[in-house]
Amino acid sequence: MILSVSRRTDIPAFYAEWFFQRIREGFLYVRNPMNPRQVSRIGLSPEVVDCIIFWSKNPAPMLERLDELREYPFYFQFTLTGYGRDIEPGLPDKRKEVIGTFQKLSEKVGKERVVWRYDPILVNGRYTIEYHLKAFEEIAGCLKGYTEKVVISFVDFYAKTLRNTKDLYIKSLSREEMREIAEGMAQIAKSCGLVIETCAEQINLQDVGIRHGSCIDKKRIEKIAGCSLSVEKDKNQREACGCCESIDVGAYNTCRNGCRYCYANYHEEQVRKCIACYDVDSPLLCGRIEPEERVTDRKVRSFRNTQLSIF
Numbered sequence: 001m002i003l004s005v006s007r008r009t010d011i012p013a014f015y016a017e018w019f020f021q022r023i024r025e026g027f028l029y030v031r032n033p034m035n036p037r038q039v040s041r042i043g044l045s046p047e048v049v050d051c052i053i054f055w056s057k058n059p060a061p062m063l064e065r066l067d068e069l070r071e072y073p074f075y076f077q078f079t080l081t082g083y084g085r086d087i088e089p090g091l092p093d094k095r096k097e098v099i100g101t102f103q104k105l106s107e108k109v110g111k112e113r114v115v116w117r118y119d120p121i122l123v124n125g126r127y128t129i130e131y132h133l134k135a136f137e138e139i140a141g142c143l144k145g146y147t148e149k150v151v152i153s154f155v156d157f158y159a160k161t162l163r164n165t166k167d168l169y170i171k172s173l174s175r176e177e178m179r180e181i182a183e184g185m186a187q188i189a190k191s192c193g194l195v196i197e198t199c200a201e202q203i204n205l206q207d208v209g210i211r212h213g214s215c216i217d218k219k220r221i222e223k224i225a226g227c228s229l230s231v232e233k234d235k236n237q238r239e240a241c242g243c244c245e246s247i248d249v250g251a252y253n254t255c256r257n258g259c260r261y262c263y264a265n266y267h268e269e270q271v272r273k274c275i276a277c278y279d280v281d282s283p284l285l286c287g288r289i290e291p292e293e294r295v296t297d298r299k300v301r302s303f304r305n306t307q308l309s310i311f
Helices: 016-025 060-069 094-109 129-143 159-164 175-191 218-225 268-276
Strands: 002-005 027-032 035-043 051-056 074-079 114-121 149-154 195-198 294-297
Touching (some): 016 027, 016 060, 094 114, 094 129, 149 175, 175 195
Parallel strands (some): 035 294
16 A cells, blocks of 8 residues: 555644654554544555655654654655745745755655645735746755656635635636746756646646646656556546545644645644644544544555566
């Protein structure tokens, strides 16, 4: 199986100790977000975990402990944008800390295992098209040689996103404006030796040098793991998403980054309640198993292709 750690919260930034504890004990629990009373036990044996994909805006707490993952293939999706604390209030200073964290992580694990994400792209009175291109160019220059790929996407207006960003006056972008941003970023990426891809975007930008991407990327996993995988596209993601099948081990309403555009935090009060339940020794992230709830073992298997090939 492939572990997604996690689209629902920033585990490397805030729950790294919990995750390493789970690795040591060899299992964790995950609630089904569609049916919270349904809890699964997930085994974490290296024999069944083909790869771990970490999603983070600040994986600094993991930097000195990466050797604890030596039995597992892994890579990072590292989001680094040009927004200030009005949009991403929980993050350290980008220039003073986060860029340096990206560079240190790349030096430790290799540039092929750190993917830069500049997303989501939102435009308003402060964060104009010109602002984004300038910020993208500055960050790309700092990350040149520290990564091979950058992923971009445009903000999606989910109901939760609209509620949390109503005072930001986000502009709905036309296809022409999207293309203007994308083309500018593609030119910058090319000048820095970076492949640039989109994440779950319907718009076709191949003519400006941007292809549709896969964040949980079969080819990247096979390269890092050193074997081929028999794994299908993830049917639980959006149609435009190219990711392959994975198990997400996070929980909604637990991220302390507080990003205004985030779809994973529904309400500030609910986030506070969930965070208050955090117990580093619990198999469940930010929660407890109630007496009436039952934990079932989820059957998991490796996707590694064990058949020999003359190729």
